[in-house]
Amino acid sequence: IEAATREERIVLGFRLATARPPSVEELSLLRRLLDRQLAAYQADPASAAKLLAVGESPRNQKLDVTELAAWTMVANVILNLDETLTKS
Numbered sequence: 001i002e003a004a005t006r007e008e009r010i011v012l013g014f015r016l017a018t019a020r021p022p023s024v025e026e027l028s029l030l031r032r033l034l035d036r037q038l039a040a041y042q043a044d045p046a047s048a049a050k051l052l053a054v055g056e057s058p059r060n061q062k063l064d065v066t067e068l069a070a071w072t073m074v075a076n077v078i079l080n081l082d083e084t085l086t087k088s
Contacts, residue, residue, distance in 0.1 A: 018083045037070035
């Protein structure tokens, strides 16, 4: 599955996590989140590198650290939606 634009990537990630496409409002919120996170990490690349240093797997060095960190935050939000969490 391939997604070319940022919006397509958000829709794909959301759909894979929730089994439905995001609403217009959800897509807008996630796009704004991506834009804000990207701006913040571009202003502080060391913070992006610190975020991506967490975990066992090394990051792909070919990917831009600030963009990868911003997408990591978007994925984190999607994966923490009530819809994607199993509740007992």
